[in-house]
Amino acid sequence: xxxxxxxxxxxxxxxxxxxxxxxxxxxxxxxxxxxxxxxxxxxxxxxxxxxxxxxxxxxxxxxxxxxxxxxxxxxxxxxxxxxxxxxxxxxxxxxxxxxxxxxxxxxxxxxxxxxxxxxxxxxxxxxxxxxxxxxxxxxxxxxxxxxxxxxxxxxxxxxxxxxxxxxxxxxxxxxxxxxxxxxxxxxxxxxxxxxxxxxxxxxxxxxxxxxxxxxxxxxxxxxxxxxxxxxxxxxxxxxxxx
Amino acid sequence: xxxxxxxxxxxxxxxxxxxxxxxxxxxxxxxxxxxxxxxxxxxxxxxxxxxxxxxxxxxxxxxxxxxxxxxxxxxxxxxxxxxxxxxxxxxxxxxxxxxxxxxxxxxxxxxxxxxxxxxxxxxxxxxxxxxxxxxxxxxxxxxxxxxxxxxxxxxxxxxxxxxxxxxxxxxxxxxxxxxxxxxxxxxxxxxxxxxxxxxxxxxxxxxxxxxxxxxxxxxxxxxxxxxxxxxxxxxxxxxxxxxxxxxxxxxxxxxxxxxxxxxxxxxxxxxxxxxxxxxxxxxxxxxxxxxxxxxxxxxxxxxxxxxx
Numbered sequence: 001x002x003x004x005x006x007x008x009x010x011x012x013x014x015x016x017x018x019x020x021x022x023x024x025x026x027x028x029x030x031x032x033x034x035x036x037x038x039x040x041x042x043x044x045x046x047x048x049x050x051x052x053x054x055x056x057x058x059x060x061x062x063x064x065x066x067x068x069x070x071x072x073x074x075x076x077x078x079x080x081x082x083x084x085x086x087x088x089x090x091x092x093x094x095x096x097x098x099x100x101x102x103x104x105x106x107x108x109x110x111x112x113x114x115x116x117x118x119x120x121x122x123x124x125x126x127x128x129x130x131x132x133x134x135x136x137x138x139x140x141x142x143x144x145x146x147x148x149x150x151x152x153x154x155x156x157x158x159x160x161x162x163x164x165x166x167x168x169x170x171x172x173x174x175x176x177x178x179x180x181x182x183x184x185x186x187x188x189x190x191x192x193x194x195x196x197x198x199x200x201x202x203x204x205x206x207x208x209x210x211x212x213x214x215x216x217x218x219x220x221x222x223x224x225x226x227x228x229x230x231x232x233x234x235x236x237x238x239x240x241x242x
Numbered sequence: 243x244x245x246x247x248x249x250x251x252x253x254x255x256x257x258x259x260x261x262x263x264x265x266x267x268x269x270x271x272x273x274x275x276x277x278x279x280x281x282x283x284x285x286x287x288x289x290x291x292x293x294x295x296x297x298x299x300x301x302x303x304x305x306x307x308x309x310x311x312x313x314x315x316x317x318x319x320x321x322x323x324x325x326x327x328x329x330x331x332x333x334x335x336x337x338x339x340x341x342x343x344x345x346x347x348x349x350x351x352x353x354x355x356x357x358x359x360x361x362x363x364x365x366x367x368x369x370x371x372x373x374x375x376x377x378x379x380x381x382x383x384x385x386x387x388x389x390x391x392x393x394x395x396x397x398x399x400x401x402x403x404x405x406x407x408x409x410x411x412x413x414x415x416x417x418x419x420x421x422x423x424x425x426x427x428x429x430x431x432x433x434x435x436x437x438x439x440x441x442x443x444x445x446x447x448x449x450x451x452x453x454x455x456x457x458x459x460x461x462x463x464x465x466x467x468x469x470x471x472x473x474x475x476x477x478x479x480x481x482x483x484x485x486x487x488x489x490x491x492x493x494x495x496x497x498x499x500x501x502x503x504x505x506x507x508x509x510x511x512x513x514x515x516x517x518x519x520x521x522x523x524x525x526x527x528x529x530x531x532x533x534x535x536x537x538x539x540x541x542x543x544x545x546x547x548x549x550x
Binding site: 003005007013014017018077081084085087088091239 | 289290291310311314317319321324325326327330334338339341342343385
């Protein structure tokens with residue numbers, strides 16, 4: 001346990017020292033929430049913009065922390081041989097991954113509290129289902145962390161950086177995050193609801209409106225939450241890409 | 243540390259072939275070889291990063307792949323290229339690594355021991371190459387290991403850093419730790435190692451103490467140092483013997499070192515006003531042994547009576 005907590009503290013401390021990590025994890029979701037709720041630039045489903053945007057930016061925050069920050073950070077640690085050096089200690093893969101997951105969840109808790117507070121200031125009136133929010137955030141974390149670690153474990157550092165950012169942008173625009181899946185053209189709409197981003201947005205919306213059914217989205221997210229880590233476990237390489 | 247008939251293949255390439263080598267507590271064993279000889283493959287197999295194609299390796303009695311955690315708890319490693327988190331400081335890195343071990347050393351005195359106390363709060367990326375090497379050495383020692391692997395420990399270090407590595411290796415030997423080191427700095431190896439194993443093309447070429455290797459390599463020859471532009475062909479022709487130049491300015495004359503032969507050499511040099519900065523006969527240096535066994539020779543100049 002001593003090694004796990006020390007490693008977790010290390011992950012959190014080093015993340016806080018990196019401005020770009022804080023930018024992706026906190027600043028971008030908050031800015032998007034404020035901007036898109038005040039400026040009428042996006043097509044949206046019925047209802048007030050904030051009712052769609054608040055759960056959507058929460059999903060975005062989970063995606064930022066668990067796929068982009070974790071994926072890019074781990075990718076560079078692998079690229080530069082930091083993971084190889086840790087591999088020559090008794091830390092072990094389990095504790096290293098455990099520390100990364102705990103640090104990511106800690107970041108997400110801060111993100112979700114901050115986004116919730118900003119959304120409330122902007123007039124959001126949610127009907128909370130805390131259990132479903134926690135379930136959605138955890139399943140989303142597993143799914144996106146799996147994807148992020150799969151990319152980090154297969155690609156070189158700079159290629160992984162580009163791939164994580166490109167995937168983030170694609171999911172943001174076409175994955176039911178910034179634009180509701182119902183407003184996308186038919187083939188893209190079907191794809192968006194099947195992606196982990198769209199499913200997480202739907203779960204978060206259901207958890208904060210208490211009017212929407214969440215069964216299908218929860219099932220899709222659960223499948224991604226299982227497939228993502230399995231793909232990462234099989235595909236991850238610890239040594240730097242040759 | 244036991245390596246028994248180790249073979250490691252990568253597809254068609256055999257990086258290590260049938261290597262058998264052991265090292266005991268309190269011994270410093272140096273693994274020498276040219277680039278691509280199989281040193282890193284051997285070391286990475288001991289560290290559990292690679293699996294043997296055939297044969298076995300044991301570190302502190304355990305298989306480094308199957309019993310990775312057990313081995314890592316007793317093994318200290320200094321990788322050839324050790325990168326850390328760019329924002330971590332030396333003190334934080336040592337505290338973090340200390341948390342991985344049951345009976346770790348106190349980080350602050352260890353930092354003092356490697357001369358980094360004044361740099362304890364500087365981010366890793368801002369340390370010089372030598373300081374990063376010193377930290378890598380400290381990280382290898384923090385878990386009080388029974389076995390230590392130092393891959394090129396003096397690379398990038400200044401004179402003071404090299405003395406520090408030598409002192410720490412001596413302390414490890416004295417405390418009963420088994421040390422395996424690789425290096426390209428043969429003079430450093432000669433000063434630190436109890437035994438030397440020379441590998442080339444993945445095969446063990448020789449193993450023994452530096453004195454044993456040199457004695458086994460004893461040949462009738464005269465070694466001397468002179469300006470690199472010396473006319474080797476003319477000298478070879480004059481003395482009717484082969485003259486080789488293993489490195490610029492160092493020459494080996496394949497001739498029985500009789501007083502007459504030495505006199506003839508010095509007269510030849512004196513007549514041409516060529517400065518003689520070093521002359522020796524008899525026991526070869528570790529470097530000479532290494533160069534011969536690994537075939538890293540310069541082209542030879544031959545005397546008139548010798549066929550190429």
